[in-house]
Amino acid sequence: MSQYIPAVGIVGAGPSGCYLADAINRKLPDGRIDIFDRLPTPFGLVRGGVAPDHQGTKNIARQFERTLGKPGVRFLGNVAIGRDIAYRELKTAYDVLVITIGALQDRRLGIPGEDLDAVYGSGQFVAWYNGIPDGRDLDPRLDGKSIAIIGNGNVALDIARLLGKTPGELATSDLCAHARAAFEAARIEDIWLIGRRGPVEASFTTAELAEFGELSRVAVLVDPSQLPQAMPEGLGDEQRKLAEKNLEILRAYAARGAQSERPVRIHFMFNAAPLAIRGDGRVRELVLTHTRVEHGRPVPGGETFSIAADTVVSAIGYRSTPFPELPFDAARGTVANTQGRVEPGVYAAGWCKRGPQGVVPANRADSLAVADLILADLATCGASGKPGGALIDSLLEERGIRPVGFSGWQKINAAEIAAGQGRPREKLARIEDLLTAAQG
Numbered sequence: 001m002s003q004y005i006p007a008v009g010i011v012g013a014g015p016s017g018c019y020l021a022d023a024i025n026r027k028l029p030d031g032r033i034d035i036f037d038r039l040p041t042p043f044g045l046v047r048g049g050v051a052p053d054h055q056g057t058k059n060i061a062r063q064f065e066r067t068l069g070k071p072g073v074r075f076l077g078n079v080a081i082g083r084d085i086a087y088r089e090l091k092t093a094y095d096v097l098v099i100t101i102g103a104l105q106d107r108r109l110g111i112p113g114e115d116l117d118a119v120y121g122s123g124q125f126v127a128w129y130n131g132i133p134d135g136r137d138l139d140p141r142l143d144g145k146s147i148a149i150i151g152n153g154n155v156a157l158d159i160a161r162l163l164g165k166t167p168g169e170l171a172t173s174d175l176c177a178h179a180r181a182a183f184e185a186a187r188i189e190d191i192w193l194i195g196r197r198g199p200v201e202a203s204f205t206t207a208e209l210a211e212f213g214e215l216s217r218v219a220v221l222v223d224p225s226q227l228p229q230a231m232p233e234g235l236g237d238e239q240r241k242l243a244e245k246n247l248e249i250l251r252a253y254a255a256r257g258a259q260s261e262r263p264v265r266i267h268f269m270f271n272a273a274p275l276a277i278r279g280d281g282r283v284r285e286l287v288l289t290h291t292r293v294e295h296g297r298p299v300p301g302g303e304t305f306s307i308a309a310d311t312v313v314s315a316i317g318y319r320s321t322p323f324p325e326l327p328f329d330a331a332r333g334t335v336a337n338t339q340g341r342v343e344p345g346v347y348a349a350g351w352c353k354r355g356p357q358g359v360v361p362a363n364r365a366d367s368l369a370v371a372d373l374i375l376a377d378l379a380t381c382g383a384s385g386k387p388g389g390a391l392i393d394s395l396l397e398e399r400g401i402r403p404v405g406f407s408g409w410q411k412i413n414a415a416e417i418a419a420g421q422g423r424p425r426e427k428l429a430r431i432e433d434l435l436t437a438a439q440g
């Protein structure tokens with residue numbers, strides 16, 4: 001190993017960036033690690049993606065706080081690469097650079113009508129209710145009776161569940177005030193959850209699917225004829241186990257019947273692929289075709305039908321935003337990389353490396369693997385004695401940019417918790433408010 005202490009820059013303070021900082025810090029306690037984020041707040045998806053009523057999942061933020069507070073680790077929030085600091089400046093500063101920017105862009109459905117008013121990507125919609133500054137002003141139209149959510153993943157479930165909950169059921173969440181007001185004003189009666197394949201292929205996890213059974217005002221409608229009697233051949237063990245557990249829950253929902261006294265209905269509709277979104281300026285209906293699954297793929301059956309929808313949310317996954325000056329894998333929507341290596345001294349980890357899959361802790365294993373790769377490369381090539389954060393500090397100062405440090409985040413955190421008044425917190429959702437709070 002070189003006599004120099006390596007300077008490490010991490011771009012993105014979400015789960016992958018925090019896990020990675022922790023792993024490198026443990027192995028190189030004398031190393032200097034700077035974690036950048038474009039937002040004044042750290043923790044990425046834990047703050048801005050995880051559902052506001054899943055507070056247990058957010059507890060991981062405490063561990064990440066300990067990492068950011070360690071000697072040798074610095075948080076530099078409100079610094080956007082490509083705007084405030086150029087990529088080549090990062091490369092000049094750090095021996096090792098890791099890109100952990102996640103996957104922030106909604107995948108497109110690619111069907112007519114996708115750009116009508118009241119059609120949203122789940123990323124936009126979730127950013128809005130979770131108080132991410134970019135999404136704060138989305139103000140989605142929830143003024144109709146019917147909303148269609150396309151996709152059979154956990155994000156689709158999150159959105160349906162939050163819309164289905166009563167204000168009382170949301171009382172212990174950190175759903176932002178603007179979203180609480182919009183949900184309370186909404187008069188949605190029908191929530192459609194639409195999967196282009198069947199229940200066996202759905203990517204819901206069981207605990208999330210089971211939560212619908214606890215919602216007091218919601219009737220969960222499952223057509224028993226859509227549930228297979230036997231498992232299809234050729235499933236892997238893991239998929240089979242997941243599908244069996246999910247089917248058990250779906251059968252229990254189907255057995256409950258209409259529950260017509262309940263004012264909100266969540267309809268699980270499987271084997272239906274979206275063909276078009278129609279409307280008169282704003283969306284009015286979703287046109288679908290029945291499908292069957294062949295060799296794991298949805299095959300359209302030819303017959304089309306439509307459902308009334310006043311709002312559509314497509315929850316069909318995400319892509320990364322191309323990172324300035326780095327190669328981009330457009331087909332996968334990731335930073336182009338080979339098992340985490342991007343170019344000499346530059347790495348990627350998390351969703352921008354492997355695509356948007358897996359729950360938050362799944363990123364830990366990925367970050368640990370990339371940390372091992374980095375340490376192995378450093379052992380071979382050594383650190384070259386780059387200036388690290390000192391160069392970045394002088395560039396930021398020259399440009400009049402004051403990053404939000406860890407103590408600034410602690411002040412934001414304290415202000416939000418104090419404003420929570422019985423809730424976990426009331427998030428500040430505008431950059432200017434976050435910067436004011438960061439100054440205490």
Ligand code: NAP
Nearest residue numbers: 151152153154155156196197203315316317356357358359
């Ligand atoms: P996801 O799990 O990949 O689900 C995406 C869904 O969209 C799939 O059902 C997919 O169907 C469908 N889809 C894709 N393209 C489509 C198209 N053109 N038309 C119709 N349907 C289409 O993605 P996600 O829900 O965004 O979740 C991302 C990751 O975050 C997942 O790993 C998820 O488990 C995780 N997450 C976890 C939690 C939690 O643990 N509570 C909460 C939220 C998110 P096919 O399968 O047919 O492609």
